[in-house]
Amino acid sequence: MNPKIKSSLVFCLKLVVTIVPAYIVYRNIVSDPEWDIGDLYRLFSWNSVLPFVLALLCLGLSNFSACLQWKLLLEKQNVHLKYGHLLKLYYVGLFFNNFMPGNVGGDVKKIYDIRMQGGQDTVGAGLTATFFDRLFGLFFVTLFTLGMGALFFVYDDMQRAFIWPSIWIFLGFCAMFACLCSRRLGRFCCNLASKVLPAKVGARLVRMFMRFQAFRSFKLWVQISLLSAVTQSLRILVHYYCGNAVGVDLSISWYFYYIPLVAIISALPISIGGFGPRELLAQSLFARAGVPGLESVVIQLLAYFVSLVLSLFGAITFLLGGKPDEQGDRAK
Numbered sequence: 001m002n003p004k005i006k007s008s009l010v011f012c013l014k015l016v017v018t019i020v021p022a023y024i025v026y027r028n029i030v031s032d033p034e035w036d037i038g039d040l041y042r043l044f045s046w047n048s049v050l051p052f053v054l055a056l057l058c059l060g061l062s063n064f065s066a067c068l069q070w071k072l073l074l075e076k077q078n079v080h081l082k083y084g085h086l087l088k089l090y091y092v093g094l095f096f097n098n099f100m101p102g103n104v105g106g107d108v109k110k111i112y113d114i115r116m117q118g119g120q121d122t123v124g125a126g127l128t129a130t131f132f133d134r135l136f137g138l139f140f141v142t143l144f145t146l147g148m149g150a151l152f153f154v155y156d157d158m159q160r161a162f163i164w165p166s167i168w169i170f171l172g173f174c175a176m177f178a179c180l181c182s183r184r185l186g187r188f189c190c191n192l193a194s195k196v197l198p199a200k201v202g203a204r205l206v207r208m209f210m211r212f213q214a215f216r217s218f219k220l221w222v223q224i225s226l227l228s229a230v231t232q233s234l235r236i237l238v239h240y241y242c243g244n245a246v247g248v249d250l251s252i253s254w255y256f257y258y259i260p261l262v263a264i265i266s267a268l269p270i271s272i273g274g275f276g277p278r279e280l281l282a283q284s285l286f287a288r289a290g291v292p293g294l295e296s297v298v299i300q301l302l303a304y305f306v307s308l309v310l311s312l313f314g315a316i317t318f319l320l321g322g323k324p325d326e327q328g329d330r331a332k
Contacts, residue, residue, distance in 0.1 A: 014272050021276035025283055028293045035294075043246040043298060051244035055306045058241065062234035063090065063310065069227040070110075070133050076214040077125035079114060088317045089113045095314030098273070098307055107134060128211040132180075138267055139173040140228035141260040142166050144236065148257040158288055162261065169264060180212040236260075242302040248295050250286075258285040262300070 029035060067090040071083055081089075089110055097106030107130050114126030149163035179185045186209045215221075240255045262282050266274030279297045286296035 014270065018271040018273075018276040021271075021280035025276075025279045025293070025297055028283060029297065032293075039294060040298070043295065047247075048245040051241040052302070052306070055238045055241035055245070055303070056309065058234045058237045059306050059310055062231045062238075063087075063094070065227050065231045065234070066090070066133075066137070069136075069224050069231065070129065072220060072223055072227075073129035073133050073215070074114070074125065076217070076220060077129050077211060079125045079129070081114075088314075091311065091314030092318045093314065094307070094311040095318060098304075098311045099315075107131075124207060124211055128208060128214075132212070132215060134267075135173065135176065136224060137228055137232065138264055139170070139177070140225065141232045141236075141263055142170045142173065144232065144256045145258075145260040146170060148253050152253050153257060159257070162257070162285070165261065180209070181216050183213065186212070232260075235263075238306055239299055239303050242299045242306065243291075243295075245302060246295050246298050248291055248299065250289060250291060254286070254289045258282070258289075261285065 064087070067087045068083065070090065071081070071086050074081065074086070092113065093106035093110040095106070096109040111123065111126040111130055114130075115123045145166040146163065149160070149166065153159040154163065179189050189209075236255050236259045237252075239259050240252050243250055243255070262278055262285070265281050266278040268274075268277075271277050279300050282300045283293045283296045286299075287293060291299075
C-alpha cells in the first residue's frame with residue numbers, strides 16, 4: 001500500500017475515534033433538560049484563579065522531575081547531556097505532543113534531538129530511554145489506581161469493578177518489563193520473533209533488547225520509582241486543582257483512582273491528541289462520584305489547557321533555535 005494512502009487512512013480512523021466519542025460526550029451534556037450555555041460560564045469565577053495557578057505550578061514541577069528521570073535513563077544508555085539542555089528538549093517535546101496531530105510526536109522530536117547531539121549511534125539510545133520512560137510512567141500511575149482501590153474502594157460494589165482493569169494493565173506492564181529486562185525471557189522472545197519476522201527486524205529487536213539490559217540496576221529502579229511517584233502525583237494534582245477551579249468538591253482519592261485510567265486511554269495512539277476517548281471515559285467515571293457531565297469534561301479540557309500554556313516555553317525554545325552549550329555535553 002502506498003505510504004501516503006496508508007497515512008491518510010490511519011488519520012481518518014483516528015479522526016473517527018476522536019469525533020464519535022466527542023459527539024457522545026456533547027449529547028450527554030446537552031440532553032439534560034435544564035442545560036443552558038450559561039452553565040459553562042458559571043463554572044468560572046475569581047475563585048478559579050488560585051486553583052488554576054496551583055495546577056500550573058504542579059505541572060511545572062512535574063516536568064522538572066520527569067526530565068530528571070529521562071536524564072537518568074539516557075545516562076544508562078551512555079548519552080550524557082546537561083540537565084538544563086535536556087529540560088529544553090523536554091519542553092520542545094511537550095510542545096510537539098500538544099500541538100501536533102498525534103500524541104507521540106513529542107517523543108519522536110526528543111529522539112531526533114538526541115540524535116542531532118550525538119550522531120546516528122544515539123538513535124537507538126534515545127529511542128530506548130524515551131520508550132522506557134513513557135512505559136514506566138504509565139506503569140507507575142497504574143499503581144495509584146491499585147493503591148486507592150485497595151484502600152478506599154475495594155468494599156464499594158459500584159467502584160470495585162474498576163480495580164480489575166488496573167490489575168490486568170499492571171500485570172501486562174510487569175510481563176513487558178520482564179521481557180525487556182530479563183536475560184532469559186528476552187532471549188526467548190527474541191528467538192521467537194526471529195523465526196516469524198524478517199532477519200533485519202529480528203536483528204534490530206536483539207540490539208534493542210541488549211540496550212534494555214542497561215536498565216538492570218536496583219539503584220536506577222529505586223531512583224525512577226521515587227521520581228515517578230513525585231511526577232505522577234503532581235500531574236494528578238493538576239486535575240484536582242482544575243476540579244477546584246470549576247467548583248467541584250471531591251476528595252482527592254477519587255482523582256488518584258480515576259485519572260490513571262484516563263491517562264492510559266489518552267496515551268494510546270488511537271485518536272488525535274487523546275481527545276474524545278479521554279473525555280468520554282472521564283465523564284463516565286466521574287459520574288459515578290456524582291460529578292455532572294459538564295464539569296467532568298471541563299476538568300479534562302482545563303488540565304489540557306494547563307499543559308498547553310506550559311508547553312509554550314517549548315515553542316519559544318524551538319522557534320529561537322540556537323546551538324546547545326557544547327561544553328560538558330557529550331553523547332556517546
